[in-house]
Amino acid sequence: MTGATPAAPKAPQAPSLGKPEMKRTREGFGHGLVDLGERRSDVIVLVGDLSGSTNVTFFAEKFPDRFIQVGVAEQNMMCIAAGLAATGKIPFLSTYGAFASCRSADQMRVTVAYTDLPVKIGGAHGGISVGPDGATHQAMEEIAIVRSIPNMKMIVPCDYWETRKATVAAADDPHPNYIRFGREPVPVVTGPETPFTIGKANVVREGDDLAIIACGVMVYEALVAAQELESRGVRARVVNMHTIKPIDTDAIARAARECGAIVTAEEHQVNGGLGGAVAEVVVQSHPVPMELVAVHDRFGRSGKQDELMAAFGIKAPDVLRAAERALARKRAR
């Protein structure tokens, strides 16, 4: 690590990769809202008829006066949140990511982002975590949409604790944020004490042969792949890029410079996602071979999250193969 970034945190403890603790990120959102509700009276929670699914019921039960049911009307909800923000509130709205990012994209762009209001968008059931519901409800485009809109911040926490911390951190940011989390329990790879700062990537595993830059549930997959790489004599750095926008350009440039090859891993379309965001920095700072692990321009389908991830090529073995390709290209330079 260079001295320029003293805050770059180490992993607090090596997560157990074999049999990790499993916890829902949406519970992190729900508990984060309760944390906030206790701390500040200006936090308001809105929901579009999905209280249980998004776990905002935790907040609703404790703070019923600050909980607003909007019904099935996502566009309305986005703009109501904007109006609340105009009166000084910090509104958190929640619905499925597929709807938050697409159904109300215009409202997010014009009313929320152009006005730069502190509206906090909780995109639940992000990625393919809503498995059996199929393509319509799986959200694999949020990063591309949100990061193309000025003033928006895009956060993709990797586990329960990080989602909880991201939720709390979002309230302190006077700009609009989008937080993407999932439905199914996913491995816990951080702890309550792990630092979290919006826009500041966490290096969760050190190494300088190759860097795997991941977000969301793919941080765990990246760690699994890194462990296997180690047995093959490759020291892989794993970077948890929980904030896609503003992206941590220093962490990326450093990874490129120090590792010489990069793999990105995300549960999202390859077009406009984390991989693209990282590549934009790499090509302008220190070009190195890159491989992108992502969903390749296809809709989802019904199935269990795990089998879908395997089918779409975004499990640890896919990260591993991408790493080998990147390393081969690095060696061939």
Next chain:
Amino acid sequence: MPRLDMTLQELKERALFVRRDIIALLARSQTGHSGGPLSSADFGTVLFFHEMNVNPGRLDDPSRDMWHFSIGHVTPVIYSLMGERGYFPLVDLLQFRQFKGHLQGHPSKHDTPGIEVSSGSLGQGLSVSCGMALGSRMDRVDRRIYCVMGDGEQQEGQIWEAAMFAAHYKLDNLCGIIDYNRKQIDGDVQDVMGIAPLADKWRGFNWHVIEVDGHDVAALLQAFEQARAAKGKPSVILAHTVMGKGVSFMEDDYKWHGIPPSRDQADQALREMGTTLDEWTERLERFTRQEVAPGPRPTS
């Protein structure tokens, strides 16, 4: 003191000033909308110079009423009202839609202080206003929220999501105003996509509906009073207006929805309103300070 105390005659004359401003700024910019701003000028004047408690000298005044134009394209009337009311110097109107000015084609909060929330994509403003109304009620702020909508805009589905929400939460501090000029870009509203019976639709959504001649200032004053008195439900004022009102060759012609007058046409329009383009432009240029622009002589 935020609230002004103007006579009926002064309000009418101020509305005429606003119309002159609209024409003069469009003549200068040679881009922008003519029809809707002119149809909105009378109720806009009643809002800004009588009905609303606004404080251009202190934009974050916690007791202020909040206003929001869901029809962002009527910026010529919004800016004319703001300039006349003292939000910024009137001379700024001459930089409408110019790169160097602070008056964007559609309202932008960060370019034009006093705009509460940016707008321009139709159908969103009533929802925004619902949020303002609910947030104000949560804080127990005695404030009213005014949302100006278009009649063509009633075709947007989100309007009705917001209508449902406001009635459900009994937002009686919310007052919608619809500029019912019966015209939209592509033609007559009834031909493009009929919205009638509009009053019945709003009643059906459990709103207090008031219909009024949107160019009758005295009637407008009463309409706003009536809306203020309605409790337990939000109010909407259907202001029956004429697109392009006040300019003979623009009135009731949908072709003037989205275009400005040429300089010659503007001069003709202003002569119909008792001045000339040069004279009115010079008036705007004189006001380089942020103030409530001096109004017409009460007895002139």
